[in-house]
Amino acid sequence: MNFANRLVGLVVPLLLVLAVTGLGSLASSSNEIYFLTALVDVVIVVGLYVFVGNSGVLSFGQMSFVAVGAFAAGLLTIPPGVKRNILPDLFPFLERHSTGNLVSLLLAAALGAVFALLVGLPLMRLSGLAAGIATFAVLGITHNVLLYYEKIGPGPGTMTSIPETTGLVQAMWGALVAIVVAWLYQLSRQGRLLRATREDAAVAQAVGVSVHRQRLWAFGLSGAICGFGGGLLVHQLGTITAEQVYLELTFLTLAMLVVGGTNSLLGAVVGALLVSGLDSFLVNAETGVHVLGLTVDVPTGASTVVLGALMALILVLRPSGITGGREARLPRWWPRRAEGAP
Amino acid sequence: MLQTALNALALGSVYALMAVGIGLVFGVMRLVNFAYGQLIMAGAFSLAVTSEHGWPDWASLLTCFAVVIALSLLMEVAVFRPLRNAPPATMLVATFAIAFLLQAIALMKFGSLGKVATIFPGLFDPVADSGRFATVRWVTVVAIACGVFAVVGLTVMLERTSVGLHMRAAAADFRTARLLGVNANRVITLAVVLSGVLAAAVSVILVIQTPLVVPSFALRDTIIVLVGVVVGGLDRLWTATLGGFSIGVATSIFTDKLPTDATVYVDSFVFLAVIAVLLLRPNGLFAPASARPVERA
Numbered sequence: 058m059n060f061a062n063r064l065v066g067l068v069v070p071l072l073l074v075l076a077v078t079g080l081g082s083l084a085s086s087s088n089e090i091y092f093l094t095a096l097v098d099v100v101i102v103v104g105l106y107v108f109v110g111n112s113g114v115l116s117f118g119q120m121s122f123v124a125v126g127a128f129a130a131g132l133l134t135i136p137p138g139v140k141r142n143i144l145p146d147l148f149p150f151l152e153r154h155s156t157g158n159l160v161s162l163l164l165a166a167a168l169g170a171v172f173a174l175l176v177g178l179p180l181m182r183l184s185g186l187a188a189g190i191a192t193f194a195v196l197g198i199t200h201n202v203l204l205y206y207e208k209i210g211p212g213p214g215t216m217t218s219i220p221e222t223t224g225l226v227q228a229m230w231g232a233l234v235a236i237v238v239a240w241l242y243q244l245s246r247q248g249r250l251l252r253a254t255r256e257d258a259a260v261a262q263a264v265g266v267s268v269h270r271q272r273l274w275a276f277g278l279s280g281a282i283c284g285f286g287g288g289l290l291v292h293q294l295g296t297i298t299a300e301q302v303y304l305e306l307t308f309l310t311l312a313m314l315v316v317g318g319t320n321s322l323l324g325a326v327v328g329a330l331l332v333s334g335l336d337s338f339l340v341n342a343e344t345g346v347h348v349l350g351l352t353v354d355v356p357t358g359a360s361t362v363v364l365g366a367l368m369a370l371i372l373v374l375r376p377s378g379i380t381g382g383r384e385a386r387l388p389r390w391w392p393r394r395a396e397g398a399p
Numbered sequence: 400m401l402q403t404a405l406n407a408l409a410l411g412s413v414y415a416l417m418a419v420g421i422g423l424v425f426g427v428m429r430l431v432n433f434a435y436g437q438l439i440m441a442g443a444f445s446l447a448v449t450s451e452h453g454w455p456d457w458a459s460l461l462t463c464f465a466v467v468i469a470l471s472l473l474m475e476v477a478v479f480r481p482l483r484n485a486p487p488a489t490m491l492v493a494t495f496a497i498a499f500l501l502q503a504i505a506l507m508k509f510g511s512l513g514k515v516a517t518i519f520p521g522l523f524d525p526v527a528d529s530g531r532f533a534t535v536r537w538v539t540v541v542a543i544a545c546g547v548f549a550v551v552g553l554t555v556m557l558e559r560t561s562v563g564l565h566m567r568a569a570a571a572d573f574r575t576a577r578l579l580g581v582n583a584n585r586v587i588t589l590a591v592v593l594s595g596v597l598a599a600a601v602s603v604i605l606v607i608q609t610p611l612v613v614p615s616f617a618l619r620d621t622i623i624v625l626v627g628v629v630v631g632g633l634d635r636l637w638t639a640t641l642g643g644f645s646i647g648v649a650t651s652i653f654t655d656k657l658p659t660d661a662t663v664y665v666d667s668f669v670f671l672a673v674i675a676v677l678l679l680r681p682n683g684l685f686a687p688a689s690a691r692p693v694e695r696a
Contacts, residue, residue: 190629194670315492365500376485
């Protein structure tokens with residue numbers, strides 16, 4: 058019964074992703090992009106959730122792993138001949154080598170994990186505000202370097218000619234894999250230990266849990282998922298700048314997580330799909346959209362205003378997020394065996 | 400050398416003003432207000448619009464203060480008050496949402512190219528220009544004077560008045576202070592108004608230094624100050640202020656002293672220093688040894 062409940066916690070987010078994919082395949086090809094964006098957002102927000110949700114430590118640094126994954130996956134899939142022309146200042150080994158789509162995604166995940174583990178090794182000793190600000194500093198450094206160092210990327214310019222290989226099916230698989238990994242982690246011994254430190258760090262430490270080590274594991278895993286998400290993102294967009302994976306996306310993804318409910322996988326998925334959908338809808342509404350016979354028309358530029366106001370409103374009404382930080386469960390009327398039965 | 404020190408002192412003073420504004424609100428509400436930079440931006444735009452319409456300088460100045468204070472009170476009543484008992488992450492993300500909102504409004508209303516504010520142009524003139532050693536501008540003097548005045552004034556208010564006592568009590572332990580009869584709403588409103596006054600002062604100083612006002616005005620400064628107050632130690636007002644001041648000084652020195660081809664990496668150097676400090680002194684650079692960690696149940 059308990060395990061059945063846990064399973065529901067996995068199945069409901071998976072079904073949500075499948076439903077969005079299904080809707081996306083029905084949509085016209087010009088609208089498909091919104092469903093793609095939503096699915097890629099799910100991957101990144103689930104990555105964020107693995108660390109922030111399970112550890113209770115706020116981190117702004119996850120976007121640096123997205124950025125590293127995006128830049129690596131982008132660089133490695135531009136054909137070498139093209140790369141020489143558009144990015145003449147690259148390190149020779151980066152210029153010469155290129156790989157396929159899947160390999161680039163795996164590499165993005167691996168790089169995200171390695172970067173996260175390296176950064177996390179010293180930083181995971183911190184907690185509370187200090188941890189938040191230190192991870193923010195990591196993001197600041199990553200952005201600063203990506204923005205100006207032309208041997209590893211386009212510098213202040215735009216990286217172009219990246220194959221747009223993230224289709225609806227690939228984005229769906231990405232989201233499904235991210236959710237399953239996050240679910241397995243939170244069921245595992247490591248995940249439970251980390252959640253114990255979230256509830257009460259002092260008590261967890263007193264019974265022998267190493268807060269530092271458990272946070273580090275989650276940080277690394279989160280880095281891998283975020284790097285992977287970055288890879289999907291860059292293959293969806295086809296072009297990337299350092300600005301695109303900096304403050305705005307950090308706030309948006311954090312807002313998705315908090316709006317959905319920080320403490321649950323369901324919250325991460327619901328928040329990502331909802332805020333992403335809302336964002337796309339509002340951007341569309343600037344040119345006029347028909348809903349249920351009504352024409353919704355938002356003045357140009359107002360979509361961000363409305364999105365900001367709506368997010369603030371949701372938080373005021375439901376401070377612990379839409380899901381309240383709870384996982385999906387079996388409904389109450391579901392027949393269940395008596396407690397203690399074999 | 401002298402010029403570097405003066406620049407550092409000037410930027411440090413401006414950042415200290417912002418740090419006091421952020422620290423005051425954090426003290427009574429446990430809220431890191433990310434939208435503080437957008438308050439400054441709003442003040443700067445009000446200066447730009449009024450000066451464009453040919454208002455006299457004193458009228459623009461008053462309007463700027465009125466706009467910023469009204470906006471910060473509005474934030475308090477509409478968002479912070481309902482969220483007073485929410486988890487810290489929720490409050491922080493709510494301030495992101497407001498920052499987002501205000502910036503989008505500015506972008507919609509004024510465009511990404513921004514406006515030019517001409518107010519007190521005489522203050523940008525040099526006080527003394529020895530040519531060889533250093534140039535001191537009036538605005539630098541004003542910035543430093545404002546910084547000193549704000550710190551001294553606040554210290555007197557916090558230490559010598561009953562409202563100040565209430566504020567310190569609320570900052571130390573909000574629930575107990577309320578039980579002992581501190582009027583929570585009054586204390587918080589006062590803190591919000593004071594932080595608004597400081598934001599308005601900062602927007603005047605920044606506008607005189609860089610008259611071009613764009614929607615992302617003061618955004619980078621706010622980020623650096625937010626980092627600085629945590630590095631200094633957010634639990635006390637004076638450590639937060641010192642933190643803001645030091646990060647201003649550090650940023651300014653890095654900007655002046657790094658070789659020219661490395662100046663683009665100023666932020667990296669500042670943030671690396673921040674990480675190093677946080678690792679060595681996680682409770683804050685200036686926090687006393689007996690200080691408790693910032694994290695609270």
